[in-house]
Amino acid sequence: MVEGMFREWEKHPGTVSGIGPVRPRVSETRSRQTGDKRCERKALRPPGIDWDTPAGSPSGSVCVPVCEILAVREADVEGRGKTSGRWQRLSRRPAEGYPYAFTVSYVERVKQHRWRCRDVTFQCADGAVCQQWIHSIRDQLSKLTGRPRHLLVYINPHGGRGRGKQIYEEKVAPLFSRASISASVIVTERANHARDHLKTDADLKKYDGVVCVGGDGMFSEVLHGLVSRTQRDAGVDQNRREQRLVPCPVRIGIIPAGSTDCVCYGTVGVNDPVTSALHIIVGDSQPLDVCSIRHADALLRYSVSLLGYGFYGDVLTDSERRRWMGPVRYDVSGLKTFLAHNYYEGTVSFLPATDVAGSPRDKTTCRAGCSRCLKDSQAYGTGNCVRGRDQGGDWRVIRGKFLAVNAAGMSCACPRSPGGLSPSAHLADGTTDLILVRKCSRASFLRHLLRHTSPQDQFDLSFVEVHRVRRFCFMPRRSEHEGDPVCSSWNCDGEILPHASVDVGVHCQLIRLFARGIEDIATP
Numbered sequence: 001m002v003e004g005m006f007r008e009w010e011k012h013p014g015t016v017s018g019i020g021p022v023r024p025r026v027s028e029t030r031s032r033q034t035g036d037k038r039c040e041r042k043a044l045r046p047p048g049i050d051w052d053t054p055a056g057s058p059s060g061s062v063c064v065p066v067c068e069i070l071a072v073r074e075a076d077v078e079g080r081g082k083t084s085g086r087w088q089r090l091s092r093r094p095a096e097g098y099p100y101a102f103t104v105s106y107v108e109r110v111k112q113h114r115w116r117c118r119d120v121t122f123q124c125a126d127g128a129v130c131q132q133w134i135h136s137i138r139d140q141l142s143k144l145t146g147r148p149r150h151l152l153v154y155i156n157p158h159g160g161r162g163r164g165k166q167i168y169e170e171k172v173a174p175l176f177s178r179a180s181i182s183a184s185v186i187v188t189e190r191a192n193h194a195r196d197h198l199k200t201d202a203d204l205k206k207y208d209g210v211v212c213v214g215g216d217g218m219f220s221e222v223l224h225g226l227v228s229r230t231q232r233d234a235g236v237d238q239n240r241r242e243q244r245l246v247p248c249p250v251r252i253g254i255i256p257a258g259s260t261d262c263v264c265y266g267t268v269g270v271n272d273p274v275t276s277a278l279h280i281i282v283g284d285s286q287p288l289d290v291c292s293i294r295h296a297d298a299l300l301r302y303s304v305s306l307l308g309y310g311f312y313g314d315v316l317t318d319s320e321r322r323r324w325m326g327p328v329r330y331d332v333s334g335l336k337t338f339l340a341h342n343y344y345e346g347t348v349s350f351l352p353a354t355d356v357a358g359s360p361r362d363k364t365t366c367r368a369g370c371s372r373c374l375k376d377s378q379a380y381g382t383g384n385c386v387r388g389r390d391q392g393g394d395w396r397v398i399r400g401k402f403l404a405v406n407a408a409g410m411s412c413a414c415p416r417s418p419g420g421l422s423p424s425a426h427l428a429d430g431t432t433d434l435i436l437v438r439k440c441s442r443a444s445f446l447r448h449l450l451r452h453t454s455p456q457d458q459f460d461l462s463f464v465e466v467h468r469v470r471r472f473c474f475m476p477r478r479s480e481h482e483g484d485p486v487c488s489s490w491n492c493d494g495e496i497l498p499h500a501s502v503d504v505g506v507h508c509q510l511i512r513l514f515a516r517g518i519e520d521i522a523t524p
């Protein structure tokens with residue numbers, strides 16, 4: 001901020017006369033919350049009239065950090081945005097003698113982690129000053145690194161309530177175009193279309209990011225396509241467990257249009273398409289751990305959120321037959337699976353993450369700019385799964401009858417469960433939280449499930465245990481009794497994995513999302 005300039009403006013509120021054709025400047029402070037240099041908070045206070053200030057802002061003053069400006073465009077005092085040619089609604093009549101104006105679009109935080117695009121229009125008496133402001137703001141925006149210019153977008157037209165295309169066209173595309181982002185859009189025609197296209201055909205050099213419009217299943221397709229492609233390009237054999245995987249250079253954006261949208265919810269704090277589009281535009285970056293799931297050393301699948309055997313595997317298997325119901329299928333299948341009360345016998349062995357500071361029950365939460373993720377990932381190394389010295393580590397073995405064996409690589413928060421399956425899990429610390437729910441009565445299991453919907457500790461029950469691990473294996477016990485359910489399937493980020501016996505390892509920060517983690521609600 002140029003103090004003199006601002007004082008001048010305060011002396012003459014509502015006018016730019018007397019200030020002259022100044023070069024607009026900005027003040028800088030490091031982002032308090034992320035410490036991210038790319039997102040330094042630069043305050044912009046144009047010495048013009050803000051006669052279209054958004055509701056709620058102190059009258060006569062608008063302060064916008066440059067890293068949260070989405071775009072600037074010339075406006076004309078008749079109220080028509082010059083570039084868009086569309087009429088804007090202005091809250092006040094233009095002041096007499098101020099025929100030049102520009103409009104700044106910026107991020108505004110509304111309730112519950114939602115972001116919205118707001119416009120403020122500044123009016124000037126002098127056309128040259130107006131142009132200087134526009135050029136200067138554009139210049140500041142062009143200096144921000146990490147903002148995408150070209151995106152590859154995949155839309156699942158059948159995800160969630162089948163509104164993916166409409167959501168993209170009505171809510172997201174206009175924001176991308178306002179921010180001068182070009183997008184190549186592919187509406188998928190079959191399951192695995194996006195995955196296969198990314199694996200082999202997509203010219204990834206042309207894009208700064210890949211966006212999926214859909215639910216966790218659609219995200220999973222993009223995850224598999226990108227991780228496989230990255231390893232192939234780097235000459236890495238994904239089937240070799242000891243091999244360090246190469247982190248994906250391309251960020252992934254998620255526009256939530258699915259049934260659960262857990263990956264989006266757990267990394268942004270809300271499943272709202274506009275909020276996610278804005279996180280993409282400002283070029284946010286959130287690293288994420290990825291689990292590789294293997295059987296007999298061959299790679300089966302990758303997962304970032306829930307890997308669930310027993311209850312969540314059965315819910316998913318049943319729900320796939322009810323896709324026509326839309327998102328409500330999970331409630332129907334959830335109830336049916338709960339009543340069936342199946343349990344599965346098996347052996348879980350795991351390698352506890354003894355070298356991390358936190359634990360699944362320490363009541364801390366992973367938030368934007370999480371220092372624990374930073375510290376733990378630095379100590380561990382990105383892409384790594386289990387380091388050489390851990391392989392002979394202190395494995396623990398638990399045999400038993402389980403209603404559920406769940407691994408939560410992140411909290412798995414979603415609208416059904418705002419805290420998630422493991423509220424203290426971290427997005428990018430190189431660990432997953434292994435939750436074992438032993439056979440118990442229906443009433444006890446219901447108690448455990450209900451605690452996912454309240455702040456009560458779902459692990460504070462005698463039949464539940466939770467461990468923060470780097471690697472785990474599950475081996476089902478074959479039943480000798482006819483009629484007993486033998487094996488369940490794994491629910492792998494919402495996709496059925498029809499194997500029971502698995503070996504799972506966490507690859508620290510293998511991918512990055514266009515997100516920043518959940519912001520503390522107090523963040524300005």
Ligand SMILES: CCCCCCCCCCCCC/C=C/[C@@H](O)[C@H](COP(=O)(O)O)NC(=O)CCCCC
Binds near residue numbers: 259416452495
């Ligand atoms: C009787 C009260 C029961 C309350 C239970 C609440 C527990 C909810 C925990 C939900 C965890 C969800 C983990 C996320 C899984 C998703 O990846 C997966 C697929 O999502 P999408 O592709 O968007 O459809 N969703 C599920 O597996 C649904 C699980 C619902 C269980 C009731």
Ligand SMILES: Nc1ncnc2c1ncn2[C@@H]1O[C@H](COP(=O)(O)OP(=O)(O)O)[C@@H](O)[C@H]1O
Binds near residue numbers: 155193218
């Ligand atoms: N065009 C398509 N036709 C059929 N299935 C598709 C298509 N595109 C993606 N899919 C698959 O649809 C499934 C569900 O997608 P998702 O977007 O997660 O929706 P939901 O959250 O409702 O499950 C995924 O398995 C995905 O691979």
Ligand SMILES: [Ca+2]
Binds near residue numbers: 425429
């Ligand atoms: Ca993790």
